[in-house]
Amino acid sequence: MSILSEEAIRMSNERTLGGSVAVEAFQLFRLLGFTSLAESLGAVGEERDQMEYLAGTAIGRSLVRQERVQGENLSQLLDSFKQFYKQMELGLIYSELCNSGEIVVGIEECAGCHGTELAHRAVCYVEAGMICGMVSEFTGEDYAAREVKCIGGLGDTACEFVLAK
């Protein structure tokens, strides 16, 4: 399964650079881009986190709308997300659908925060929002995600998100 349209593949073949963005470049835009955008709008602290989360939500919803991530059911959707994430070299996804109705999604080697300075708090608001937006768009229900483990922020071995309605 290709995540790119034929047109996008043709265009990327005409480029000199490779198909995947370097992790360092992604981190630069992910961390500096989103954070400075929020800060330039006057958002700091929790408000900035919330803005990053909302931006992530929009990304997650469009991943489903554009069928870059898809499936017949939730478990296939998460599988498709895992493939997408690996293909983009953004991290290694694991997930679990709990009997309680909660969904656990983890990112090992998370490109968003891997190697960043320890913040002593979870920092992956973009990723939390993205996973939440993706699942909400797919199920048509409103989920919320919170990050319970964070590699860069808390020194954990993975970034882990718990989603609940």
Ligand SMILES: [Zn+2]
């Ligand atoms: Zn994290």
